[in-house]
Amino acid sequence: MQNTHIEALKKIVGQANVLTSPEDLYTYSYDATPGHAHMPDAVVIPATTQEVSEIMKLANTNKIPVYTRGSGTNLSAGTVPTKGGIVLLMTRFNKISEIDLENLVASVEVGVVVADLNDEVAKHGLIYPPDPGTVATATLGGTISENAGGLRGLKYGVSKHYVMGLEVVLANGDIIKTGGKNVKDVSGYDMTKLFTGAEGTLGILTRAIVKLVPAPEAKKSMMAIFRDLDDAGKAVSGIIAAKIIPATLEILDNATIRTVEDYAKVGLPLDAEAVLLIEVDGIPEVVEKEAAKVMEVLKNNNAADVQIAKTDADRDNLWAARRAALPALAKLRPTTYVEDATVPRSKVPAFLKAVKDIAARNNVTIGTFGHAGDGNMHPTIVCDLRDKEEMERVHKAMDEMFKAAVELDGTLSGEHGIGLGKLPWMEYQHGPQGMNAMRAIKRALDPNLILNPGKLVGEC
């Protein structure tokens, strides 16, 4: 990037909002993904859509790469500025413009932190359901661009189910509005859904209109311990087959159980093959009825021990094991890869077995926990990035794991995105023809390939 470009950027957003010192550039050279980092040439912090448009016109004319960034909690290296250029930091887009109670929608700038949005809408008895683990720091724009999910995905869906409209700045600086407050809208291609989960490769999101839903009146949590993985799998399918869609239906495998118990001493039996954690929510009468049915299904599928939370303190205790899963695993070794290979829910036991075999075969430590109800697993590999020989085994294990997921009709990523991290396996899932179609769309909307180049669909 030339100095004249830096000066032009300063004219657009003001001197103070263009960072170029080595310390600042270093800060924005990486995200939450291990093993990926690259220095940008500048960090630019716009405050208005018009400023973003002017930045894009400059970048497009001069073919300068642009990487949109919120809080950098990304787990697939999606925000790493791998080809230099501009990190476009959207944190000044921090206003909740409107909470519209008649239409149950909110109009929000993309830099708003998801938890802050939820705090605001909670005052009206509403929730914005997508709840990734990073909800306290992640921005709305980041979670929309990654189509983030979370624990409530089974019943409530993921980000794309709540994004109704977007304001987007295209690669050429054009500002467009997609969708809106209309529940039904078939006017043109579904551009809203195309930009959702596009990881900043098709346009820069500036504002969103999101759907809100009434907060559930009541919740009930349960935990069940299984000596046999198949029984746990049957219990998961059995709950759904009983026409119950829990808000949350989580599983921990044996490796995770042992690690959690060692770390947090929550009283899990070390020989358990699986723990299921279930929460049903809704109006109190439904919750009681569904909880009773869930308990029955758990017992009928040979749960060794079943607990139901009677108080809020009980509930917190039950969920302690799930909350401890990632920190406990991460404490084992210096480097943590949290993957999110996802399979249809009926294939969860088969996938967990495959991961166990892959870990043993490659002598790699993998603890798996995740959202059993929607098949979104988190096989978590703990290792040491500095150990070259071990990392070769880790990458071989990853390769086998992603292939196992796809073979089970699954997907590389349920909620973390592809970014750079999972790019090597994209063709395995989509075939060359599927990749061609996606790359054609990328080229159509970003002909100079400046938006988060090389990510999600790779080189075009």
Added chain:
Amino acid sequence: MQNTHIEALKKIVGQANVLTSPEDLYTYSYDATPGHAHMPDAVVIPATTQEVSEIMKLANTNKIPVYTRGSGTNLSAGTVPTKGGIVLLMTRFNKISEIDLENLVASVEVGVVVADLNDEVAKHGLIYPPDPGTVATATLGGTISENAGGLRGLKYGVSKHYVMGLEVVLANGDIIKTGGKNVKDVSGYDMTKLFTGAEGTLGILTRAIVKLVPAPEAKKSMMAIFRDLDDAGKAVSGIIAAKIIPATLEILDNATIRTVEDYAKVGLPLDAEAVLLIEVDGIPEVVEKEAAKVMEVLKNNNAADVQIAKTDADRDNLWAARRAALPALAKLRPTTYVEDATVPRSKVPAFLKAVKDIAARNNVTIGTFGHAGDGNMHPTIVCDLRDKEEMERVHKAMDEMFKAAVELDGTLSGEHGIGLGKLPWMEYQHGPQGMNAMRAIKRALDPNLILNPGKLVGEC
């Protein structure tokens, strides 16, 4: 189209599956939209995805337009072969391949009639919720391509909320699979949603994986009569604000009420400004609770008369007025335009008033009924296509109506699609920059512009 092309098509699908007689061509020259018709050169009826792929290779090489068609129930001229070429009739794609109870999905060929799919899944206590008025004849492929909605849209959403995966033949003959059975899937662009609602302009759908949900255990219907339109609007918003999402929340305006009463004698007061019809569904305890709350909201908003169905016969009686709306209006005059301009639900009273003024100002008969809960209105214009002077007034009224919808933050189409019918107003809603972006996508996936050319995004 040359004779050699016809012969080549016969080689692909067999002699019997290429229709070229004038009677056959005439049959497929129009759909359910008044005022649009054009003769195709051939009607081709493939049975396999491979055949579709070969047809597309032939069509793409020779730049022959291809219009995919199911049952032709389209209301926006979306299936009219306006530039000649091939009508690709998908009715032989008529197998339900799998009903997967563990994952609550069905794998279905696109020629299956939606009601037939629902009959099959009902055997397992499940429903496929999208329920356009044409559900008994429309095919799954047509409803997905139009992103069809229906009466249950408010609570259950529209087609796109249920399409999880697609098999698609691209313009160049490439066969791709998008999405799948995974509840969460962020691997690549959301191609499934891009093809859903694309009206056959981006690819040919051959198979779909659709989400199923448990059938509600109980239902309760209510009817309320209002002397004042604003009160009806406040009741609609009040129900939602009370955190109740009815399965169905319908409105009939005064013009429709008078026509229905004249036609069906169901006992509606002729001076009523609006009738609301509401159905809540779910498990019995919830239904009772919600019905009581709805009744309270209706009374608090000055409903002149409120009825609640105690028996199935009662329920049928209440819904008779809604069922009669379209046939009653259609009987008034030779030509019926059922539009679907849609606004945010809080703007329904303002839109109904605007339509009333537009009808009076242009001396045109418009009865409006529709899905008040999700703002999806059906202003229905009855006229005589043969009366040139009247048709000028009709088109002027349409123009004013679509502009009124967009001015109220609405959309041209909630569920019927754009096709040709609403093309003139697309730029009004999306602006030249929005249209450019959509056209870039069209050209990227269909560079020879052979897929349903000139529709949805117009000439490229």
